[in-house]
Amino acid sequence: MLLAAWATALIATLGSLYFSEVLGFVPCDLCWFQRIFMYPQTVILAIAAVRKDFAAARYSLALSIVGGTISLYHYSLQKIPFFQNYAISCGRVPCTGHYINWFGFITIPFLALTAFLIISWLSLTILKQQRKGKKA
Template sequence: MEREKRAENLLLTAWAAALIATLGSLYFSEVLGYIPCDLCWFQRIFMYPQVIILGMAVARKDAAAARYSFALSLIGGLISLYHYGLQKIPLFQKYAISCGRIPCTGQYINWLGFITIPFLALTAFMIIILLSWAVMRQQRKGSER
């Protein structure tokens, strides 16, 4: 019983992270008018569905959904890491591929000298990865008993 409640809380927290990331990206593009580059769109593709997947998992108390959020976040996180590298590593910037009409090396925000939009996305993906991993680990422990 306690294990299931903990899994529910972890899924709820992962859902909240996905929701905040989704609303944040929509705020940047729809309110502030920042046009997303191609890599930003790919990150959105891997984040937005998680609001629905994790929301349904919380509502149905379905801890098995953690596998899907883990996989989506792992891929989205790798894209975010690459995108962040394009923005912050000069060697990557020099050889960056064309990224549509909006350059992927551009930085709409640069808070504290290192927090950019891909960094925020990477942070959200990492939170979801860790929470999903914790849920999967709990499921494994529960099935061993």
């Protein structure tokens, strides 16, 4: 499960780099905060998977909860009119903007939220198994 969490973090990290560095999408401030909570997980979970250090799930869970909360807020700014009316200023790029809008609901913050949720679920599963004395 550590390997799956690491793969999720790696895909999310590479995806965000693809959007900004290849497609040229300039990240807004909230996107940067989401990156701050995702990118370290790629390293933490890789080391944890190699060393079979299941305690690292605590750290990935904490990072994912904070990052997921930011993603949920960002997604709300994009999709809920009430939040759009009171949106904070996000620097050069508005946080309410949509670089992608696949199927009418999949945006970049939605993708980040999905990755944070997957990592949170995997981390919780690892921690539950650790409590039961099993290897994850």
